Amino acid sequence: MSEREIDDQLREVVGDLQKELEQLREENRRLRGEEDKPPAPSNDEIVDQHFEEKNYADTTERPKRHAISYFRRHLDDKPFREVTTDDALDFANNWSGDDGRPKRRSILNYLQAVKVLYDWMTRKEWGPDENVVERAREEFKSENKSQLRRSGQHTGTVVQPEEYLELIRANMSPRLKAILVLPAKTGLRRKELAALKVQDLELDEKKVYNRSPKGVGEERLSKTDADQKLIDDETVDVLESWLQRRKIRLKSLEDRDHSGYREEGGGPDSDWLFPNDAGEKLTPMTVSRWWKKATTKAEHRLKDDQPELAEKLGGMTPHDARRCFTSWLNWNNCPRDIIKALRGDADGDMVALYTQYGEAKVRQEYENAMPTFAIV
Template sequence: MYGKNLSLEYGIRDLPETTLLNDFLLDCSVRNFSPRTIQSYKSNLKYFLSRHSVQINPDDLKNFLIHIRDKKHYSPSTVGNYFAALSSFYDWLEWEGVIEKNIVPQFRKRYLRYYKEQRHEERQLINLEQMRALIDSAEWVGFKSMFIFFAKTGIRRQELIDLDLKDLYLENRYAILKPHAKRSNRVVFFDNECAQVLEAWLSWRQENKIRNKALFLGTHGSRINRDTVYDVTTEHAQSLGFHNPAGRLNEKFTPHCFRHFFTTWLRRSGCPRSIIQELRGDARKEAIDIYDHITQAELKESYIKYIPLLNIKI
């Protein structure tokens, strides 16, 4: 797009930063990054470029880290997201020949190691009785169905938000997720007790003449959004005593904890690792995995065998 000749002829400061950013975001789209990732990169990079030029040195990165960490008081995960966006952006600039070298990865290794360790701190794991209490605490069937679907499938928050009614195959006890860069297997299964709650949810929608195509809705009848999923989850968990908003990661119960619950309790039930990987949609990268083909019938049979029963009140 630019190439080394162009960058040498005009100099990096002569290339409009907005043009560079827009072309980088186009490159992300071509590489099939999720819309949410692209939007996050756009927001983070616009803020960085409002304070710094494209041509940077380690001191610029230090000043920016101090600014967002100590002055803006951003969380470790937000700090990490900013520098992930910067690393990807400057990797693209190097690829295009606009800069000679991307210095962000070395900076992250030296100065953000602490944040990386914090981000990988063990998440809270609740037991079966606590999960049952969490799901039963939802008085509205819309949120109850969301909670149990999370717990029984282990899907990510955005995967749940993107689900439409047409993606649900209730009689056959499975759903098909929208394509996602991080997911290899888009089919997720659920058991009979999850199906019963979903049936109650669909009946409620029909009685109230809800015509929105989204499977899960907020209280105003539109597709549920990320903030609502987070707020509803943490509020219910906090009311039961296992979410501390000011606590460490292992004292909080966020939407991602459903995935942690799903994975851990399948493992504790004796489910084979390869089956758990397929159910989670993880890419299995070991050489032997190439020859280990798991059929959908085998996957569903194993799922039904190992998924914990919660005895939810309908």
């Protein structure tokens, strides 16, 4: 059985358990007696009070009101406090507006607006005990991602540079910032990030030597055979900031006389660029965990004001940074043979490019096409 099939089966089990939990909670509420709560206002009064307290700008409030209106219409204006997770899922799976079935992202945006309403309601004395819409949204989101993977329609995520900047702004610690900026500026894969050592950086020359490119296994190539990655001044600043913090982290290992858990390569003398907390080499899965932590922070930070962007950033993977790198160069008219070489493709040859164009020309094309985030 493949990992994907195992994940899908686990989601089904979790979904069944959540439904059973919902039934138990409903039975518990029935036994306690909802008469313990004061009566809830009407749906109209709830919506008006919600928006009065939130005090959104008109342009922000309008689409949120529309989303709540769609939700109420689909459920025949069932009292908000009586709505169940199954009701909210029915809306997610079956709502169809005047112009037909909306796109998945629109449905998620509608659910996000209703979820915020329920967040607000749960803080009221008369409000529901839990946010049933939040659970429905997560279940709908998870089910649809599985369907996209199975159908082969999910081809990754590419965002605009200004959108990627929002991901960085949510993660301004030196390590996470470097983990986000470096692959977007170089096209490095997660395994290649994990395999970088400090000596692979030539910050004065604005270069990174990828000595463990795809296809070489655990071998580290010599610098002359390595895949050269160009970086810009902004990336140099980000890496210098991380190197300073890295030194402090490794010093703490020395103070604790911690030499790592494995036989070699860890402890305060580690030369890995992104060591784990014991100074040892990262695994690609750890890179993915750090990345997920970063995207989750961005999604949480943006979910109320920019739900569509929050959803997009929340679903990004480390490989999507490489997709962004390629797309940004292409959008800004970088020559295709230079893009291939910068990506480190098998048919891209940086040495041949330097011979054909000259190193200064290749760098000029790269820096002209690569966006600057203007990280503050």
